[in-house]
Amino acid sequence: MFSCSTSNNDVETSSQSLKIENDLKFYNEGLEGYSSSGMPKKGKFWKVLGVIAADFAGGAAGSLLSPAIGVVIAGAASGAAASAAPGGGNDPINTNFNVEYNVPEGFDDSDIGEQHNDILANVFMGDTPIEDYLVQNYGDQTVQQYYSSDVQSMNDLVIGSTVNYVEMNYDYSFLFSTYKDNGLISENTEMVMSLFTQAFFQAASDDEISQILNYYSQTVLQSDELTQSDKRSIFSAFSVARSSSNYWNNLEN
Numbered sequence: 675m676f677s678c679s680t681s682n683n684d685v686e687t688s689s690q691s692l693k694i695e696n697d698l699k700f701y702n703e704g705l706e707g708y709s710s711s712g713m714p715k716k717g718k719f720w721k722v723l724g725v726i727a728a729d730f731a732g733g734a735a736g737s738l739l740s741p742a743i744g745v746v747i748a749g750a751a752s753g754a755a756a757s758a759a760p761g762g763g764n765d766p767i768n769t770n771f772n773v774e775y776n777v778p779e780g781f782d783d784s785d786i787g788e789q790h791n792d793i794l795a796n797v798f799m800g801d802t803p804i805e806d807y808l809v810q811n812y813g814d815q816t817v818q819q820y821y822s823s824d825v826q827s828m829n830d831l832v833i834g835s836t837v838n839y840v841e842m843n844y845d846y847s848f849l850f851s852t853y854k855d856n857g858l859i860s861e862n863t864e865m866v867m868s869l870f871t872q873a874f875f876q877a878a879s880d881d882e883i884s885q886i887l888n889y890y891s892q893t894v895l896q897s898d899e900l901t902q903s904d905k906r907s908i909f910s911a912f913s914v915a916r917s918s919s920n921y922w923n924n925l926e927n
Contacts, residue, residue, distance in 0.1 A: 692862070694897045698869040701889060705876045720875065721759055722922050724844035727871050728755035728836045729794075729918040730911040731849050733786060734867055735832055735858040737910035738903060742812045743825060745789045746804070747832050748914050752790070753798030754833045756922075758840040771923035773880045775887040775916040777909050778895045784909035787917025794921065831856060846871040863904050866894060867911060874915065883919055887912055 702708060729752040736747025777785040789811075796802040808817045819825060831852070839849045847868055854864040870890050877883045894900060894908050 692865070692899045694893060694899050695865055695869070697893055698866065698873075698890070701893075702869060702873045702876075705873060705886075707876055707878075709876070710872075719878070723875055723877070724840065725752065725755040725759055726915065726918045726922055727844065727846055727874060728752060728839060728849070729790065730915040731846070731853065731867065731871075732832050732836070733790065733914035734863060734907045734911035735853045736828065737784065737786065737907050738858075739825065739828075740816070740819065741783045741786050741789075741910070742808070742816045743819060744910050744914075745786050745793055746808070746820060746825075747829060748786070748790045748918075749793040749798045750829055751832050751836045752794050752918065754836040755840055756799070758837045771880045771920055773887065773916045773919040774884045775891065775912060777913050778891060781906060781909045784906050785913045786910050787913035787915075790914050791917045791921045794918075828858065831858075844875075846875075859907055860901070860904055862900055863907050866890070866900070866904070866908055870908075870911075870915075880919065880923070883915070887916060 729748050732751025733744050733748035735751075737744030792811075793807060797804050797807050804820070805817055808820055835849055835852045839845055842848055850859065850864045850868050850871075853859045854861055859867070870886070873886045873890070874883065877886060891909065891912055894905055900908075
């Protein structure tokens with residue numbers, strides 16, 4: 675078990691008939707083609723959505739330690755999902771794909787999406803050693819944190835869980851429950867991210883992903899049932915969802 679809770683033990687919060695849960699479920703049920711399972715449809719685009727979901731799940735899991743660790747863990751999850759996905763999951767879909775989303779004011783540290791794309795391209799899909807990349811972009815202290823036993827154990831858990839998630843036909847409920855059970859996210863974060871992923875898998879375009887992101891973001895921001903740590907974790911995931919969507923759908927081999 676990992677301990678990513680802050681001084682006020684935000685990660686230990688529990689979800690019990692929350693208004694935000696009911697609001698998000700109601701929103702999802704109104705989406706075109708809604709499926710309660712939320713599983714990806716068949717075809718290349720939905721396979722790519724499955725890879726992206728692993729990215730933003732990793733961002734949620736790692737971000738409470740620090741924004742930099744959120745970037746690294748999301749990148750590791752992305753590389754693992756792309757490698758495990760049939761066909762590699764990295765063929766370009768639409769080179770004009772442009773998901774638009776801004777992290778709410780006051781949560782600037784959660785805006786890790788573009789950093790995720792950079793480490794993904796240069797380290798996990800490139801040939802830059804991760805230590806060199808971290809020193810250059812974040813400094814020696816982040817390197818020490820990355821090589822700590824807690825972060826290395828988290829990294830191994832996320833990679834292994836991501837591979838299992840792909841092999842289980844992108845079963846995101848397994849992914850988020852694993853992260854919650856190991857103390858990487860709170861129960862409330864698990865609930866929000868599971869519902870978000872259910873909605874995300876209904877999307878068929880960049881505009882639809884943008885709309886889902888912006889609705890969820892505003893609802894999370896306004897909620898008084900979520901802690902600040904919950905919100906930081908969720909907004910980190912949303913930032914990765916935006917940037918990862920643009921990365922994978924615009925990728926040129």
